[in-house]
Amino acid sequence: MNTEAVGKSYPETTYAVGREKVREYAYAVGETNPLHLDVEAARAAGYPDVVAPPMFCVVYSGPAIAPAIFDPEVGINFALMVHGGQEFTWGPLVVAGDEITTKVSVASIEQRGGNGFYVFESVSTNQDGATVCTGAWTNIVRGV
Amino acid sequence: MAALINSGDSIPELKITPDRYLTVRYAGASGDFNPIHIDEDFAQQVGLPGRILHGLWTMAQVARAQTEAGGGPQALQRLKVQFRGMGRPEVELQVTGEVREVHDGVAIVDARAVQDGSAIIRNAEAELRLS
Numbered sequence A: 001m002n003t004e005a006v007g008k009s010y011p012e013t014t015y016a017v018g019r020e021k022v023r024e025y026a027y028a029v030g031e032t033n034p035l036h037l038d039v040e041a042a043r044a045a046g047y048p049d050v051v052a053p054p055m056f057c058v059v060y061s062g063p064a065i066a067p068a069i070f071d072p073e074v075g076i077n078f079a080l081m082v083h084g085g086q087e088f089t090w091g092p093l094v095v096a097g098d099e100i101t102t103k104v105s106v107a108s109i110e111q112r113g114g115n116g117f118y119v120f121e122s123v124s125t126n127q128d129g130a131t132v133c134t135g136a137w138t139n140i141v142r143g144v
Numbered sequence B: 001m002a003a004l005i006n007s008g009d010s011i012p013e014l015k016i017t018p019d020r021y022l023t024v025r026y027a028g029a030s031g032d033f034n035p036i037h038i039d040e041d042f043a044q045q046v047g048l049p050g051r052i053l054h055g056l057w058t059m060a061q062v063a064r065a066q067t068e069a070g071g072g073p074q075a076l077q078r079l080k081v082q083f084r085g086m087g088r089p090e091v092e093l094q095v096t097g098e099v100r101e102v103h104d105g106v107a108i109v110d111a112r113a114v115q116d117g118s119a120i121i122r123n124a125e126a127e128l129r130l131s
Helices: A019-028 A039-044 A054-069 B022-030 B040-045 B055-070
Strands: A013-016 A081-090 A099-112 A115-125 A131-141 B014-016 B076-083 B093-103 B106-115 B118-129
Touching: A013 A054, A019 A054, A019 B022, A054 A081, A054 A099, A054 A115, A054 A131, A054 B022, A054 B055, A081 B055, B014 B055, B022 B055, B055 B076, B055 B093, B055 B106, B055 B118, B093 B118
Parallel strands: none
Antiparallel strands: A013 A099, A081 A131, A081 B076, A099 A115, A115 A131, B014 B093, B076 B118, B093 B106, B106 B118
């Protein structure tokens, strides 16, 4: 398998976090915590607007991760690919009104047990420069 | 305030049954419109039993079990999961977890998400800040 893409990075994307998008996402994942749904509750708790659930990171980092996974130089065979694993580490909470910039790179491409393991890293920072989330996205291609 | 968590404790079990149209709402909310999640005919044509849940929606349920146990979204510092098998709409999902250790105000929780007796997320590991 071709491992030349290891270390390659992709153009940054910036995602503007909207209040209604946070609420739409929160409802879709079954959140009931008013911090995610109710502006007044979020403000009463000291946040400037509704708080994004931690897993909202998939929304703001999605536009950056897709071009890496679909990169022909990485060469993933999508017919045989499964999303094998996922890790996120979080920093300060993201709130509506934030602008989140995400940079993605190819962390590793390895063959183990006849399968290909493609790991992408994402690093997301807010408008103040704080790292709000890092992600390790593992895609497995069977029979590489 | 975070709930008190000690080594050996179980976190409260989270149960949710994704309804028939959940994958459509999650596709819109997340931006992941892969047809294996929203098109029954397409899913069957590629050899699946039918539309399957988004793995990241299921991971969000594991995350929600942690934030509910830890007292809010600020508690969750890290979450790592392995996806196995396929989640299905209209089947109850159960998320369980146990505190493996606590040090420096951080609990390490082992967790999993199960449907029909089979773990579709396994070997999940979460770090919860307790203060």
